[in-house]
Amino acid sequence: MSTRREAVHRALTASSGFRSAQDLYADLRADGSKIGLTTVYRALQALSDSGDVDVLRTDEGEAVYRACDTENHHHHLVCRVCSTAVEIEGPTVERWTAEIGAQHGFTGVTHTVEVFGTCAECSKA
Amino acid sequence: MSTRREAVHRALTASSGFRSAQDLYADLRADGSKIGLTTVYRALQALSDSGDVDVLRTDEGEAVYRACDTENHHHHLVCRVCSTAVEIEGPTVERWTAEIGAQHGFTGVTHTVEVFGTCAECSKA
DNA sequence: CAAGTTTTGACAACCATTTTCGTTTTCGCC
DNA sequence: GGCGAAAACGAAAATGGTTGTCAAAACTTG
Numbered sequence: 430m431s432t433r434r435e436a437v438h439r440a441l442t443a444s445s446g447f448r449s450a451q452d453l454y455a456d457l458r459a460d461g462s463k464i465g466l467t468t469v470y471r472a473l474q475a476l477s478d479s480g481d482v483d484v485l486r487t488d489e490g491e492a493v494y495r496a497c498d499t500e501n502h503h504h505h506l507v508c509r510v511c512s513t514a515v516e517i518e519g520p521t522v523e524r525w526t527a528e529i530g531a532q533h534g535f536t537g538v539t540h541t542v543e544v545f546g547t548c549a550e551c552s553k554a
Numbered sequence: 555m556s557t558r559r560e561a562v563h564r565a566l567t568a569s570s571g572f573r574s575a576q577d578l579y580a581d582l583r584a585d586g587s588k589i590g591l592t593t594v595y596r597a598l599q600a601l602s603d604s605g606d607v608d609v610l611r612t613d614e615g616e617a618v619y620r621a622c623d624t625e626n627h628h629h630h631l632v633c634r635v636c637s638t639a640v641e642i643e644g645p646t647v648e649r650w651t652a653e654i655g656a657q658h659g660f661t662g663v664t665h666t667v668e669v670f671g672t673c674a675e676c677s678k679a
Numbered sequence: 680c681a682a683g684t685t686t687t688g689a690c691a692a693c694c695a696t697t698t699t700c701g702t703t704t705t706c707g708c709c
Numbered sequence: 710g711g712c713g714a715a716a717a718c719g720a721a722a723a724t725g726g727t728t729g730t731c732a733a734a735a736c737t738t739g
Binding site for chain 2: 486488492508509515519522525526529530533534535537538539542544546547549552
């Protein structure tokens with residue numbers, strides 16, 4: 430893992446929520462780094478390929494990334510105000526999606542599940 | 555609902571899977587329509603605003619649309635080969651996401667759930 | 680230190696989507 | 710049927726996130 434890639438990974442770990450490539454680029458530049466936008470994209474691509482970060486798409490089509498605690502399959506409960514994310518696991522959903530798939534004769538079933546809401550902190554405000 | 559919008563809705567209904575705006579534009583032009591790309595986008599926007607079609611994002615960030623049988627909240631089981639989609643309902647997931655949200659003090663909880671796989675038809679090939 | 684390899688980053692290219700804006704169509708009304 | 714306002718249309722340009730290009734910089738190895 431090159432120095433640049435580590436820097437991107439560190440910047441991502443410093444946040445508790447999902448960040449876009451542009452966000453991270455801004456963060457790193459603000460910290461005095463001379464990194465280029467292209468490199469940030471390349472680093473995120475590599476990190477997601479190796480499974481070190483999770484990726485998902487916002488409703489606007491922007492890709493957002495997160496450094497997760499576990500490398501196991503899991504989902505997220507994301508605050509739609511501050512974008513903080515809690516990692517959640519769900520034997521229930523895993524079982525349910527597998528059943529649904531089987532019922533309709535589908536093979537190689539996978540799924541995407543994301544839960545959105547307003548976190549306790551932001552609900553108060 | 556204007557004529558153009560009906561045409562887009564009809565083109566969408568003619569397909570059993572999710573189609574992108576560009577796909578629909580190509581379909582309509584192939585059928586001899588003189589519709590413009592802008593209008594297709596506008597029609598899809600209006601149709602999704604009024605809840606007549608469902609929208610989701612591919613992994614590549616492209617928006618894809620589908621004319622659904624029911625207007626109720628539901629999810630999809632999508633074939634990753636031919637993109638045919640089956641509408642599915644899941645009291646189980648609805649309950650599960652609500653619980654997860656409550657457990658972490660989140661309010662106004664919503665969710666996105668999509669299931670992917672290879673349909674029986676495409677599995678054979 | 681030199682030659683070769685990898686990484687980097689400024690800039691241009693891409694492509695789905697949105698905006699702009701002048702033109703055309705639709706619709707209510709006489 | 711004819712008129713004028715308002716809505717719909719569509720071609721072309723603008724936008725914005727993301728990817729490709731390529732020469733310069735950094736690191737490796739002998």
